[in-house]
Amino acid sequence: MEKLFEVIKNTDPISIVVHNNPDPDALASATALRFILMDRGFKNIRIYYDGLIGRAENQAVLKILKAPLFLTVNIPSPETHQFILVDCQPFTGNVTLPDGINPIAVIDHHRLRKATCQLPFRDVRPHYGACSTILYEYLSSLKIDIPTHLATSLCYAISSETQSLGREGSRADKKAYVELLSRLSFSQLSRTQYPKLSRDFVSNLSRALLNAFYYKNFIGVVMEELPYPDFAAQMADFLLRVKNMTWSLCLGTFKDVLYVSIRTTNNKADASRIIKKIMPKGAASGGHEMIAGGQAKIDKSDRSKVRAAKNEVIIKMMRALNFSDVPHLLKLVRNEIFPLS
Numbered sequence: 268m269e270k271l272f273e274v275i276k277n278t279d280p281i282s283i284v285v286h287n288n289p290d291p292d293a294l295a296s297a298t299a300l301r302f303i304l305m306d307r308g309f310k311n312i313r314i315y316y317d318g319l320i321g322r323a324e325n326q327a328v329l330k331i332l333k334a335p336l337f338l339t340v341n342i343p344s345p346e347t348h349q350f351i352l353v354d355c356q357p358f359t360g361n362v363t364l365p366d367g368i369n370p371i372a373v374i375d376h377h378r379l380r381k382a383t384c385q386l387p388f389r390d391v392r393p394h395y396g397a398c399s400t401i402l403y404e405y406l407s408s409l410k411i412d413i414p415t416h417l418a419t420s421l422c423y424a425i426s427s428e429t430q431s432l433g434r435e436g437s438r439a440d441k442k443a444y445v446e447l448l449s450r451l452s453f454s455q456l457s458r459t460q461y462p463k464l465s466r467d468f469v470s471n472l473s474r475a476l477l478n479a480f481y482y483k484n485f486i487g488v489v490m491e492e493l494p495y496p497d498f499a500a501q502m503a504d505f506l507l508r509v510k511n512m513t514w515s516l517c518l519g520t521f522k523d524v525l526y527v528s529i530r531t532t533n534n535k536a537d538a539s540r541i542i543k544k545i546m547p548k549g550a551a552s553g554g555h556e557m558i559a560g561g562q563a564k565i566d567k568s569d570r571s572k573v574r575a576a577k578n579e580v581i582i583k584m585m586r587a588l589n590f591s592d593v594p595h596l597l598k599l600v601r602n603e604i605f606p607l608s
């Protein structure tokens with residue numbers, strides 16, 4: 268932590284960048300880092316992101332944090348900025364940086380990437396369930412009083428990223444969670460966990476449920492246009508809750524990108540390896556043992572090509588799960604054999 272303060276110059280603006288379509292963990296971590304740096308006397312610190320914050324829970328976190336967020340494309344003269352990446356690593360396809368920029372620091376909990384090793388400061392802890400836990404440890408080691416709204420957001424981030432500490436939650440995550448509980452606002456927490464849902468969300472949810480199919484212990488849904496990119500992850504999480512299902516997948520497009528999310532209840536699995544296998548060539552992917560996601564640019568002008576690309580992902584997923592002998596696979600994917608409802 269002290270080393271981070273050493274690599275930052277107080278003369279240049281500081282830009283904290285989170286991954287595209289930031290989730291609660293990215294939002295809370297970035298805000299906590301901004302708070303720490305401000306406490307330390309650093310000035311001119313902004314948080315940047317690219318994509319969309321569409322999920323109602325994530326919008327609720329944003330409301331509580333009250334942190335101003337800016338779009339990466341609007342960074343004025345980026346070459347004068349010092350970039351710090353939070354909850355992601357550079358050149359992974361999951362974060363947008365201005366051309367030719369090398370960050371000075373990375374704080375993350377995903378698998379360590381080669382490019383990250385070259386940076387002046389890195390704190391990457393893949394065994395942590397949430398990046399927010401790392402930031403919580405910074406705050407407590409610096410003996411900084413954590414404001415209520417930040418405690419609520421960090422706690423919710425740890426809980427949502429690890430499904431209430433049941434999925435990939437380490438001891439450090441549990442400790443942070445328990446300690447944050449005594450500092451947060453329960454009414455804020457409740458508003459974040461149970462936000463009002465838009466009618467548009469409900470109609471997309473029903474579309475997803477009607478189109479979901481399953482085969483043995485695998486459940487999936489192929490969506491057309493997603494209401495927002497995170498919807499794929501949200502549906503993969505939801506479908507995995509169906510009894511006897513141990514693998515789930517949701518895919519769909521948003522603008523010119525195909526998004527794929529997979530989930531498993533098997534804590535000995537390697538979802539991040541599987542997602543790499545099933546994505547089209549040139550796609551970006553990442554994840555952990557039980558959750559993973561990928562994205563690939565797609566030309567939507569040819570609908571049959573889009574459909575073929577989607578089917579290909581499902582076929583490869585079936586293969587990865589050793590279901591090589593699935594009869595009438597396309598009928599299955601079109602939901603004509605084993606519909607969920």
Ligand SMILES: [Mn+2]
Nearest residue numbers: 292354397398
């Ligand atoms: Mn995270």
